[in-house]
Amino acid sequence: MSLDLTAHFSRFLGAAPGRIHLAAHSHHYWPDASASGQERAWADAARLADQKWSTVFEEVxxxxxxxxAARLSLPDPxxxxxxxxxxxxxxRLLSCFPADRPVRILSSDAEFHSFSRQTARLEEDGLIVVDRVTAEPFDTLADRLCEKAAAGGHDMVFVSQxxxxxxxIGPDIAALAAAVPDPxxxxxxxxYHGFMAVPTDLxxxxxxxxxxxxGYKYAMSGEGACFLHCPPGYGPRPRDTGWYAAFAALEEAGGGVGYSRDxxxxxxxxxxxxxxxxxxxVFAWMDEIGLTVPAIHAHVLGLQDRFLAGTEKEKIVPLTSARLVTPVGANVNRGHFLTFETPDAGSLHRRLLAENIVTDVRGDRLRFGFACYHTEASIDRAIKRIASVLRT
Incomplete structure (x- = not known):
């Protein structure tokens, strides 16, 4: 399915018309509709002052x-x-476990820095123990991770979608949960790289x-809007807690620190x-125009295939000779960016950026991210520009 949503992203696209942005996985453009949300936040703050929090918690x-909840098929928002x-x-999750022994965690060696850096630091002090399963090869990861999970003995299993x-794509979520023996x-x-990119039914x-x-990436909403779905009964009283966690318990009688139950x-x-x-x-805009996550996902996968075909046609050797880390093939699902592994990743990134072509580099991996604001024509133009830069 091919989309053309450029008219809905006119403010970001128009702010830097010469820029070719292929880093949607890193910093996704915001649709014009998001500006109305930003303006409403300011207007509510001015109009309501101290009383704005009632609007925030009762409406927003x-x-x-x-x-x-609708996009994740969650029964209880x-x-x-x-x-x-x-x-x-x-x-906050780590603060739910007993403090008299290390927290035992099963994970992979390919988690994002929010997890990998924090857990590595806590390991230095002996506060946690992490069993890391090697992510690659990806086609056997699910079996290897589920086998480790089935052995039990973990306080937490943490893995990327x-x-x-x-x-x-990480392991099947339901299969992984079923493999964990301790309820x-x-x-x-x-x-973070699955929500609003890969259709997800929880x-x-x-x-x-x-x-x-x-919201920073595929939810198109920018910084400061992260969320956690919390299954009932798990972690009823995190030690790391703010006073908003007590809103529903403020009027309850009894001693101790109170918590909301939801x-x-x-x-x-x-x-x-x-x-x-x-x-x-952003969500209201999507509903208004009938834009769905499956439609975005199909569009992006089509753009990725077009990009790969274009690199072959234009003989962009620095890319065609690199290892394509992202699994690509018939009926193979994947996220919204392509990853090329090459020792020249850093220099390629810098050469492209010097020509206002934005990609993203992680060590020896050069990443190209695609989004609903890209069109087939814009990808074709990008390929031509990339070819002209990397041929020289």
């Missing part, structure tokens, strides 16, 4: 919860809570897994709500 938060970034959620360094083990799925595992993602138990404290306003506006 429920609307965004409903929209996220109130299981969703918010934070400015996913790192807050990781710290789509791996940030490759675009490869008290936290199963946490990092959905209805079968909504009572079992945590799912964390945000997803709000993982909330923090005062935050900038403008990201949620933008996210609400």
């Amino acid at each position: 938060v429920p609307a965004v919860q409903q929209a996220i 109130t299981t969703i809570t918010f934070a400015p970034n996913t790192h807050e959620f990781l710290k 789509v791996f940030f360094s490759s675009g490869a 008290e083990t936290f199963v946490v799925v990092d959905g 209805s079968a595992v909504s009572q079992r897994i945590f799912y964390v993602a945000g 997803g709000m138990r993982f909330f923090g404290s005062t935050f900038d709500p403008s990201g949620l306003y933008r996210m609400q506006a």
Whole structure:
């Protein structure tokens, strides 16, 4: 399915018309509709001042919860809570476990820095123990990870839905959850590269897994709008807690620190709500024009195939000779970016950027990200520009 949504992204596209942006996986453009959300946040702050929080929690938060739940097939929107970034959620999740022994975690060696850096630091002090399964080869990862999970002995299983360094799809979420023998083990799925990119149905595992993602990438809403789906009963009293986590418990009698029973138990404290306003506006825009995640995904996969065919046709040797890390093939699903492994990744990135062609580099991996604001014609133009730069 091919889309042309350029008219809906006129402000970002018009702000730098000479830029070729192939890093949607890193910093996704925002649709024009998001500006109305930003303006509403400012207007509400001016109009309501101290009383704006009633509007935030009674109108904006429920609307965004409903929209996220609909796109993930979650039965109860109130299981969703918010934070400015996913790192807050990781710290809060880790604070749910006993403090008298190391937390035992099963994960992969391909997780994003919010997880990998924090866990590496906690390992240095002996506060956690992480069993990391090698992500590659991807075609056997699911079996290897489920086998480790089935052995038990973990407090948490943490894995990406789509791996940030490759675009490869992670293990089947339901199968992984089913493989964990201890019902008290936290199963946490990092959905940042999956949400709003890969069609996702969590209805079968909504009572079992945590799912964390945000608005910076494919949700097209920018910074400060991350969310966590919290399965009922898991982590009722995180030690890392902000006063918003007590909203539903403020009037309860009894001693001790009170917590909400829904997803709000993982909330923090005062935050900038403008990201949620933008996210609400983006979801409303999508509903208005009938734009769905499956339609975006089909469009992006088609653009990726077109890009790969173009690199072959134009004989862009630095790319055609590199290892394509992202699995590509008949009936092979993948995320919204292509990853080329080459020792020249850094220099290729710099050469392209010097010509206003934006990509992304991670070590020896050069990443090209595609989005709903790209068209077939814009990809064809990009290929011509890339070929002219990398041939010289």
